[in-house]
Amino acid sequence: MSFIAHIRASDGQKQTVEEHLLEVKRLAEISGEKFGAKHLAGLAGLLHDFGKCTHQFKEYILEAFNNPEAPPKRGSVDHSTAGGKLLYELYHNRTDNPYLIILAEIVGNVIISHHSYLQDFLAPTLESPYLRRVRDKELDDFHRAQQYFFEYVMNRNDFDVYVSEAAMELENFLQETPPENHAEQLMFLTKFIFSALIDADRTDARLFEENTLYNSKNNGLLFKTYYERLMGKLNSFKNESLASHPINILRSEMSEQCERFAIKPSGIYTLSIPTGGGKTLASLRYALKHSLEYSKDRIVFVVPFTTIIEQNAAEARKVLQDEMNILEHHSNVIDDGVDDEAQDGIVNMRQKWKLAKDTWDAPIIFTTMVQFLNAFYAKGSRNIRRLHNLSNSVIIFDEVQKVPVKCVSLFNQALNYLKYSTDSSIVLCTATQPALDFVEHKLKIGSDAEMIDQLNEVIEAFKRVEIIDKATNGPINNEQLVDFIGQLMGGIQSILVILNTKSVVKDLYQKLIAQGTDYEIFHLSTSMCAAHRNDIFKKIRDCLGNNQKIICISTQLIEAGVDVSFDSVIRSLAGLDSIAQAAGRCNRHGEKEIGTVYVIDHEQERLDRLEEIKKGKEVAKKILVDLKRHPSVYGGHLLSREAMERYFQEYYTDMETNLNYFIPKLEKEMIELLTSHRRGNSSLAKAYQSKHGSLPPLYLINSYYSAAEHFEVIDDMTTAVLVPYKEGEELIAALNSYAGSFEDVTKFLRKAQQYSINLYKHEFEYLAQDGGLVSFLDGQIFALTEGAYHGEFGFNLENDSEFGFQYF
Known part of the structure; x- marks a missing residue:
């Protein structure tokens, strides 16, 4: 008898649990291999929906499909705990191999969390949501599901071999890491595995719904074409009338230095071209050359303001002659909260919009510092879904001095991990380099990291x-x-x-x-x-x-x-x-x-x-x-x-x-919540021991969920809303009757970024009461009414703008 993972809404076609688990395993392996965790990520994929191998879930999904107007309560059948419980029961007591114990914790947490966010191993309340799920929770048909899994999905011998390979990856990972950094590195490894699983799971659900196959991407040929087009553009500057102007000569020299620097191995580097020195094209030149030299998957530009994205992305599209493969990602038009994708195995229209959101798999991406930090630290599976795509990439931080102060330590730790564990190359690009190696949690940057020679002379020449x-x-x-x-x-x-x-x-x-x-x-x-x-x-x-x-x-x-x-x-x-x-x-x-x-x-x-x-x-x-x-x-x-x-x-x-992201409500720094383990000098471990008389029965005691729940790059949370400016009016009108494809949704969301603004909570609530907001897609998308947007000043909280706009 086959169990059901998903049912396609369009034709009722069923995807078996075996098909889904093996395909998610394969997709997760592809992502995991890029950060040295092929089998760890694959194991998460193999077991994530193991709990669907039950008659209870089969009845649930059939009822949900056959009665869409009155389906059973979403999530009433727990299918995500079983995989984590299996790992805990089989491997968490293996005192002969500590790597199996850590594996059970990391991969088990990833599995039980794949419809929400990584659970706390030990919460600030000294309770363990992780143990509550994998150790204490009783699951109906758990052992019969286990028997079915080993008979029809992967036999026990092959499974044990696969787990051993995953444990070996973990051992290699930790042996290459200084012991004092184990907790920090394991935190990031867990997040990258979680990201790989989320993306693999959502991608397979989307492909099944679309009835299409997965196509792997190799951007090498595209980068070669881009590089040739960029060099053609740069060479054309030499024939312009102002080519001999001192400023343009200096810009050309800076660009050529970036080209020569690109042959150096991946690392963390600084590009301190003075303001107006042409750093956008110079850094793009470095990124393309370095990507070709070291077979990088993508190039990511991270900037502090959306205005920089808009200009730089437009310049890149023009120079590289490509409108399709350069992604701007800087405004979330749909709420980023709970990701309820396919909990019932059926993809409806609301879920379509979520599945169509950008996942940072484009060859060139322009995004914001907020989005970058959210991928590492914010709650919600959609944010972290993008994280694994930062592996094996070139990441350019434009105006890096704008890193929010409270996030400096978190930012430094993220970059250190990207450098040492994901083979990514990092460029800190600004005329005003911040002293990120001066703080307690230092950025690990070498003394020879600057791309530009004789920088003092260059600064003086650019004056x-x-x-x-x-x-x-x-x-x-x-x-x-x-x-x-x-x-x-x-x-x-x-x-x-x-x-x-x-x-x-x-x-x-x-x-x-x-x-x-x-x-x-x-x-x-x-x-x-x-x-x-x-x-x-x-x-x-x-x-x-x-x-x-x-x-x-x-x-x-x-x-x-x-x-x-x-x-x-x-x-x-x-x-x-x-x-x-x-x-x-x-x-x-x-x-x-x-x-x-x-x-x-x-x-x-x-x-x-x-x-x-x-x-x-x-x-x-x-x-x-x-x-x-x-x-x-x-x-x-x-x-x-x-x-x-x-x-x-x-x-x-x-x-x-302020540098370590202090959380007043918990009276703890976020770094402590994310990097605690039972053997460390952790206040959580001490408090637990004081209360229970022993250390927690876990190796890891990180509070992932609590940390993410309190993380905000910007203190005042904002909500993105569409505005009735020019084509924004057409986009708002189109929402009233939308019934399109995934491809149409993606195009809509990308276009909508140009016609949206962010409202603070008090502004949003005031307008909602004053009739200045309309909602679409069951409250997933919001838009301003005409009175709440002024043709001269933009957003108008008073909601009394005159009809019509002074369009330019």
Whole structure:
């Protein structure tokens, strides 16, 4: 008798448990092999739905299919515990082989968690959700399911051999790791195995639903084509009229150095090209060359702001002449919460949308720091599903200095693991390298990691602006700033003003408009969707190109990676890295001999909830005071390497208590929750021993679920919503009658990223009560009404915008 894993909604075709387990095993092996865990991942795949080998589950799935309007309660038949329980019973008491004990814990946890998230081995409450499932829970028909599995899926001898191979992988892994790092490394290994299983399981479910076969991808030929197209573009620059300009000569030299560096083995490297030095194409050149040299699977660009993604991805598509294989992933249009894929074995429309989400299997990916950190640490199986695709990749961190302070230690540990255990190559790309090797949990980076030779000379050669300190003269307000801007505009054509908060940006813009000038005045903030901002950027570039008088008032979204060049920049005091990025929007291409960047202290900005900006401002002001008193310190320049190194060391020292992601509710640092084991100096182990008189009966006591439940890269959780701007209106209208294919869903989601914004919780709740939101797909997707989006300012909390938009 065959048991059923899935039933296809379209034609009622049944997939047997044997078919599903063996195929998920095969797919998980493909992923696991890339990070040295082929059999560990395969074992998870082989046993993950072992609990479906019961008559109880068969009756459940048939009832769910035959009565879709009144199905049995979802999850009422537990099929995910059995595989973990089998490993626990067979191997957890094997005192002759400790690797089998650890294997049973790691793979068993992965299996029991594959419809939620990794369970706590030991929770902060000193209970063990893991043991509650695999040791204490009684399962009907467990032994008959075990008998069926060994008779029809894999015989016992072959199974024991396979488990031995998996245990050998684990032994090799730990022997290559210093003992003091075992807990940390096992944490990451567990997450990568979990990721491989989740992706294999969901992929097989999708392929069965689509009635198609799995096609493996080899991006080698594609990367070769990309490299040739990129080199063709770079060579074409040599024939342009400005090729002999000093700035362009320097850019070409930087690019060539990246090419030569690409032959070095995979590792963690820095690319410290000064702002405006062409690091996007230079880093892409390195990545493509290195991928060809070392057969990498994909190239991932990780950036702090969506505006950088939008510009850099567009540039990559244009240069590489490919619209299909370059993925932007920066906004979740569908809720990322509970992943209920195929708990009942039937894929419905709601689940289709979840299955169609991007999994980072594209050859080139542009994503955000938030998404990168979420893949490692956030709850929900969809986030971690992407993680294994970071193996054997080139990962470029653009503007790496923007790593959130509370995530610095977690970020460093993730990169160290990627380097040493997944054969990935890491590039930290910024003009202002943060001191990530200065903190307690250091980034393990070598002394010869910099790609650019004679960096001090390069920085001096790239100097295009003069920094003028007005901040130490005292604070100013928007009324005074309007007067100052007016004075400056008498002698120049363009000014960019960057302030720290959206409210003062909007207020300054409105004051300048009310003053009545013949200048073009633009407003930019993250209240606008990407498509809206891109329309404004186009207008700004047109005005700059035509040498029109122009003023742009913006939040910091414009200061990193946006290719615009103003005669002068006014920057509200913030961290030195922010000032350096703002300076990169002034005289960017060396159009003038020297540009001017004014640093001011804005008295109307409220930074109490923006601790990192506030602290950066305080440290930067100290360095400005030092320079005012002693003009020769730090090489006599605010943005010198010496000043930047001093800035980050003092900044991280001041923020030291914040670096390890402290969780107030649990009164613990996240690193302790993730890297505890019973033999370590863990407060959890000590507390358990004090309460029970003995150490926990486990090797690992990590609190995976508790850590993930409290992890947020951004303190205020946000929800992505579609906005009725241009094509966004069409997308919202299409949701009312959607009934398309997986391919259509994927295209929709990718397009929707350009027409969505993120709302904070209080904003979302206010609009929901005020009628400013509509929901689709059973509350999976939300959209703003017309009144809640303004054609000039974007999101409008008051929900009273006039009908129609001032489309550009």
